[in-house]
Amino acid sequence: DTAVSQTPKYLVTQMGNDKSIKCEQNLGHDTMYWYKQDSKKFLKIMFSYNNKELIINETVPNRFSPKSPDKAHLNLHINSLELGDSAVYFCASSQVAYNSPLHFGNGTRLTVT
Amino acid sequence: GQQLNQSPQSMFIQEGEDVSMNCTSSSIFNTWLWYKQDPGEGPVLLIALYKAGELTSNGRLTAQFGITRKDSFLNISASIPSDVGIYFCAGQLGQGGKLIFGQGTELSVKP
Numbered sequence: 001d002t003a004v005s006q007t008p009k010y011l012v013t014q015m016g017n018d019k020s021i022k023c024e025q026n027l028g029h030d031t032m033y034w035y036k037q038d039s040k041k042f043l044k045i046m047f048s049y050n051n052k053e054l055i056i057n058e059t060v061p062n063r064f065s066p067k068s069p070d071k072a073h074l075n076l077h078i079n080s081l082e083l084g085d086s087a088v089y090f091c092a093s094s095q096v097a098y099n100s101p102l103h104f105g106n107g108t109r110l111t112v113t
Numbered sequence: 114g115q116q117l118n119q120s121p122q123s124m125f126i127q128e129g130e131d132v133s134m135n136c137t138s139s140s141i142f143n144t145w146l147w148y149k150q151d152p153g154e155g156p157v158l159l160i161a162l163y164k165a166g167e168l169t170s171n172g173r174l175t176a177q178f179g180i181t182r183k184d185s186f187l188n189i190s191a192s193i194p195s196d197v198g199i200y201f202c203a204g205q206l207g208q209g210g211k212l213i214f215g216q217g218t219e220l221s222v223k224p
Contacts, residue, residue: 004155041199043156043214056211090155101146102212104155 003027004105006091012111013081020077021108023091031055032074033092033102034066043090049074050096081112119202119215126192127223134200134218135186142204145178145185146212150199159200160187192222 006023013019025032033056034046048056049068063079078085088109092102119136126132136145144163148156160171162178162185169176175188185202202215 041150041217041219043201043217045211048211058211092155101144101158101161103158104148106153106155 004091004093004103006089006105006108008108009106010109010111012113014113015081015083017081018077018079019081019110020075021089021091021110022073022075023105024073025091025093025103026072027093027095027103029093029095029100029103030071031094031096032068032071033094034074034076035090035092035104037088037090037107039087047074047076078110081110083112086110086112117202117204117213117215119218121218122216123219123221125221125223128192128194130192132189132192132196132220133186134202135184136202136204136215137184138204138213139183140204140206141182142213143182143207143210144205145176146203146205147174147176147185147187148201148203150201150217152198156201189220192220194222194224196220197222 004025031050033048037043046060047066052068065077068074088107090107091105094100094102117136117138146161147159150156160176165182166180167178173190199217199219201217203212205212
């Protein structure tokens with residue numbers, strides 16, 4: 001009964017590859033997010049989708065493309081991976097209409113070699 | 114851009130001691146949140162604050178939303194080993210606004 005689940009938990013790949021991370025939430029929330037946590041543990045927002053519509057798009061390389069097939073899913077596709085993409089990526093969700101706090105998934109640790 | 118300054122960056126304390134950490138910002142926020150992150154897991158919400166001056170407790174944790182809306186503190190009383198982890202403050206401007214995180218406070222508790 002995990003609220004926000006993301007897969008895979010670990011992802012090791014080589015530079016130049018394309019990879020995807022999937023996220024699903026069963027909380028009925030209307031908004032989903034992707035955050036990146038760097039090696040110093042700093043959490044920075046990348047994208048936010050509300051009811052499948054992109055509402056926040058921070059300064060992220062266009063190699064990163066989020067896709068929301070429905071409001072319960074927000075996937076992250078990364079093209080041409082670079083060493084600097086190595087980080088932990090967190091999916092989160094919230095119910096904006098009720099100003100509810102974010103609920104986070106357990107993260108995907110991406111290592112680019 | 115908006116930034117949150119969280120301090121201290123790390124703390125090493127003895128079990129049973131009280132802990133205090135705080136966040137300040139040059140910007141006003143409408144919501145302050147405190148999260149805890151355990152190794153290998155995502156941040157988990159501890160306390161949410163929605164009104165300036167609000168003081169809220171959750172067990173041994175107490176947090177306050179500063180009157181100026183530019184700061185917040187979190188206190189942990191009588192720390193225990195399972196309090197170990199990274200604590201993050203986060204500020205939000207309004208509904209649907211992006212959440213800005215502090216740099217985190219890494220807490221270590223010695224039994």
